[in-house]
Amino acid sequence: MIIPDNVDQQMMQRCLTLARQGLGYTSPNPLVGAVIVKDGKIIGEGFHPKAGEPHAEVFALREAGEKAVGGTVYVNLEPCNHYGRTPPCTEALISAKVARVVVGMVDPNPLVSGKGIARLQEAGIEVTVGVEEAACLRLNEAFCHRILNNQPFGILKYAMTLDGKISSSTGHSAWVTGTKSRQLVHQIRAGCDAVIVGGNTVRRDNPHLTIHQVTGVNPLRVVMSRNLHLPEEANLWNVDIAPTIVFTEWGNNPSLQTKLRDKGVEVIELSPLTPSQVMDILYERQLCSVLWECGGVLGAEAITQRVIQKIMAFIAPKIIGGFSAASPVGDLGLDKMSDALPLQNVSFRQVERDILVEGYLEAI
Ligand SMILES: Nc1nc(O)c(N)c(N[C@@H]2O[C@H](COP(=O)(O)O)[C@@H](O)[C@H]2O)n1
Ligand SMILES: [Zn+2]
Numbered sequence: 001m002i003i004p005d006n007v008d009q010q011m012m013q014r015c016l017t018l019a020r021q022g023l024g025y026t027s028p029n030p031l032v033g034a035v036i037v038k039d040g041k042i043i044g045e046g047f048h049p050k051a052g053e054p055h056a057e058v059f060a061l062r063e064a065g066e067k068a069v070g071g072t073v074y075v076n077l078e079p080c081n082h083y084g085r086t087p088p089c090t091e092a093l094i095s096a097k098v099a100r101v102v103v104g105m106v107d108p109n110p111l112v113s114g115k116g117i118a119r120l121q122e123a124g125i126e127v128t129v130g131v132e133e134a135a136c137l138r139l140n141e142a143f144c145h146r147i148l149n150n151q152p153f154g155i156l157k158y159a160m161t162l163d164g165k166i167s168s169s170t171g172h173s174a175w176v177t178g179t180k181s182r183q184l185v186h187q188i189r190a191g192c193d194a195v196i197v198g199g200n201t202v203r204r205d206n207p208h209l210t211i212h213q214v215t216g217v218n219p220l221r222v223v224m225s226r227n228l229h230l231p232e233e234a235n236l237w238n239v240d241i242a243p244t245i246v247f248t249e250w251g252n253n254p255s256l257q258t259k260l261r262d263k264g265v266e267v268i269e270l271s272p273l274t275p276s277q278v279m280d281i282l283y284e285r286q287l288c289s290v291l292w293e294c295g296g297v298l299g300a301e302a303i304t305q306r307v308i309q310k311i312m313a314f315i316a317p318k319i320i321g322g323f324s325a326a327s328p329v330g331d332l333g334l335d336k337m338s339d340a341l342p343l344q345n346v347s348f349r350q351v352e353r354d355i356l357v358e359g360y361l362e363a364i
Helices: 007-022 056-068 089-095 115-122 133-139 141-149 179-190 199-205 254-262 275-284 296-304
Strands: 033-038 041-047 072-075 100-103 126-129 153-161 194-198 220-224 244-248 266-269 289-292 310-316 344-351 354-360
Touching: 007 033, 007 041, 007 056, 007 072, 007 100, 007 133, 033 056, 041 056, 056 072, 056 089, 089 115, 115 126, 133 141, 141 153, 153 179, 153 296, 179 310, 179 344, 179 354, 194 199, 194 296, 199 220, 220 275, 254 266, 275 296, 289 296
Parallel strands: 072 100, 100 126, 153 289, 153 310, 194 220, 194 289, 220 244, 244 266
Antiparallel strands: 033 041, 033 072, 310 354, 344 354
């Protein structure tokens, strides 16, 4: 392959493309891709496929072999300088005698942060940091949030009409948005480690919460139901497609608990059952990103408990009306419009006739 102009940016974009091949498999580790270039040609490429397996740099070095001597290595995350599940990549890069390393972003992991870059510089390797940094940060926003806050990154996703309703006043909601938006949701799910819904969503919509027509892995499906008044038969109880965990409060509906466990559904009793307790457990289970596809009551509770960092709102150009038709976020206890939670880094994207508004509830 011939290398184009603005090589550093182009090669970093190539790293991001490679890194995305690990989407859905790497948690709690980041998505990382690496490219090695020498004499204007790519001589090695790699990506991190799974926690416990070698890092992206190692795969790229393996492919380049002896030719890596004097080459330039591109990697979207600072090379590690610690013994984790795998040995430090800095030592592999130094042994391979590469001349230059171009890093997309500093690793926020306190075990690494800045130390990988310092080690390479000490060994006489030229290091450039911050190429395509915004795109690198965005790709690993969930990893960064998790490692800095000891909690998974929470995304609240909803679809609403132009008059702010997620269903009609009878509860009917199929469908608010168009086909393309719904396909995009499947892609978003494929990039998340878990999807959470409340008991109402299970009773009313009987969702699968899987991915269709996109490549990737199904996320873990999570149901939060205080009273455990859930149907005995539901799509989510078919764990052959994807695992399901049901969180409930201690001692509720023991006979359904037994039936669910018999079907292979994991049931966890917590008192009190709160979004933040659930996120703590998902953190311990090594998850980086959690997509909340719940109704307004649970969504508001999750926002109040600060477990939601990002909002993805699909808005369809239609009006349903109805005083009792549900809206995407329930009571936040805010009385004045001046208290409304502002989103940051907001972006807008047209998806057929719908608009996707994305933004962050607080800086990450
Ligand atoms: N630069 C880089 N490339 C990769 O491919 C990576 N997976 C990482 N991860 C960093 O190292 C930590 C995990 O180390 P182990 O896989 O346990 O050895 C991870 O937290 C990142 O800081 N970095
Ligand atoms: Zn490494």
